[in-house]
Amino acid sequence: EVQLVESGGGLVQPGGSLRLSCAASGFTFSSYRMHWVRQAPGKGLEWISYISSSSNDRYYADSVRGRFTISRDNAKDSLFLQMNSLSDEDTAVYYCARSATNTPFDYWGHGALVTVSS
């Protein structure tokens, strides 16, 4: 069974940093592209970052570029999102999701809540 489990969410002050993790199981992690998608309270879905299977390509939404860094460890079946210079606009549930080549996001984690507040 495919599983994606996020961790690392929590309360952080404006300007602070947080690192999210996503543990994958039930599939060959190194064969899949991975994404982070977030959802602010009461709002829709926003794609924020992508990493290719080999980490050769990484993309970011304009809203997080320069502040967030996506990475992965294929040996440990894990995806990460380092978030720096956080503001209240970054308050959201953060989901990791997988895709194959030019396919939609077929599996999603349960999400990790990040709250930026003083």
Place this chain on the structure above:
Amino acid sequence: IVMTQSPATLSVSPGERATLSCRASQSISSNLAWYQQKPGQAPRLLIYSASTRATGIPARFSGSGSGTEFTLTISSLQSEDFAVYYCQQYHNWPPWTFGQGTKVEIK
């Protein structure tokens, strides 16, 4: 690519048909997916390639369209179908873009 969904809210009685629309700001061929999201849950893939049901999705869900105009139809709404539905394009990326969502509520 901007994805626009309509209506924002759809009020439907159980057993009735629901028709949701999604429009892309430019052609995306058939590279469109539909997701269902219930409160407190992650999105779930329903439809991909505009009209192919994902694994385990009931036949009452169907998708159609290509280019810029797409439709998700739920033929006979069940209680578990009341949720928010999002369309997403995966034709031109980055970014991968979602519509703003359509909430299907009980009439």
